[in-house]
Amino acid sequence: MQSWKTYLADEAGTLALGAALARVLQAGLIIHLHGELGAGKTSLTRALLHAAGYAGRVKSPTYTLMEPYTITLHGQAVEVMHFDLYRMISPEEFIEAGFREYFGSNAICIVEWPEQAGTLLATPDLDIFLNMEGHGRKVELQANSEQGALCLNHLHFSPNL
Numbered sequence: 001m002q003s004w005k006t007y008l009a010d011e012a013g014t015l016a017l018g019a020a021l022a023r024v025l026q027a028g029l030i031i032h033l034h035g036e037l038g039a040g041k042t043s044l045t046r047a048l049l050h051a052a053g054y055a056g057r058v059k060s061p062t063y064t065l066m067e068p069y070t071i072t073l074h075g076q077a078v079e080v081m082h083f084d085l086y087r088m089i090s091p092e093e094f095i096e097a098g099f100r101e102y103f104g105s106n107a108i109c110i111v112e113w114p115e116q117a118g119t120l121l122a123t124p125d126l127d128i129f130l131n132m133e134g135h136g137r138k139v140e141l142q143a144n145s146e147q148g149a150l151c152l153n154h155l156h157f158s159p160n161l
Helices: 011-022 041-051 092-096 146-154
Strands: 002-008 030-034 066-073 076-084 108-112 126-133 136-143
Touching (some): 030 041
Antiparallel strands (some): 066 076
16 A cells, blocks of 8 residues: 655645645545544535636535535546434445445546445545644655556645645
């Protein structure tokens, strides 16, 4: 398993990491975001989507559980499905909501609180761990697939962008 670690000193670092991740996105990528409340999972996703060209409002899917967005990658429209499973009471809710259909498709799936789905989610291409430390965040990206490793290999990040 390949991994990459950094420290984000402030919100600007989170935005810069989101922009760097946007540059390595691939259709069909599955990303799981881990971290406590307030760790920056939604902020990172918002920065990624805006850097990928989405111009509209990116809201937290805390109450809707999923928000869809369309971006353009390599001249093709790609759906990005942003899930927040924090409020799910049981993994069965994931199936009942019909969310499984997006995984394994061409959509990019970004999942906050993936542990709420129990064992229903396959291993993601990338796990991103955000942990608060002081005023900033410790971040670790773990590649769990060839597609995830390719993303890490092409990731160019500078927290001072």
